[in-house]
Amino acid sequence: xxxxxxxxxxxxxxxxxxxxxxxxxxxxxxxxxxxxxxxxxxxxxxxxxxxxxxxxxxxxxxxxxxxxxxxxxxx
Numbered sequence: 001x002x003x004x005x006x007x008x009x010x011x012x013x014x015x016x017x018x019x020x021x022x023x024x025x026x027x028x029x030x031x032x033x034x035x036x037x038x039x040x041x042x043x044x045x046x047x048x049x050x051x052x053x054x055x056x057x058x059x060x061x062x063x064x065x066x067x068x069x070x071x072x073x074x075x
Contacts, residue, residue: 015054018042 011031015022019038022045024030030052032044047055 018044020044022048 010026011023012025013021013023016035019035019041021033021035022030023033030049032049034041045055047053047058
């Protein structure tokens with residue numbers, strides 16, 4: 001995906017998933033660019049665009065808590 005940095009100087013790709021390129025500028029601005037050539041696009045992670053945190057981080061935390069409480073209940 002280095003060709004994107006050639007087309008858009010100043011933007012660095014931090015992640016590529018579901019047909020979208022997640023990019024951050026030198027000044028800290030974030031944007032999501034749709035990649036051409038995909039038949040099926042996933043959902044955009046709008047939370048990353050607004051807050052800078054991936055939505056998966058929050059889900060991972062909820063599952064850790066759920067697993068911990070189930071293990072305590074089994075003991």
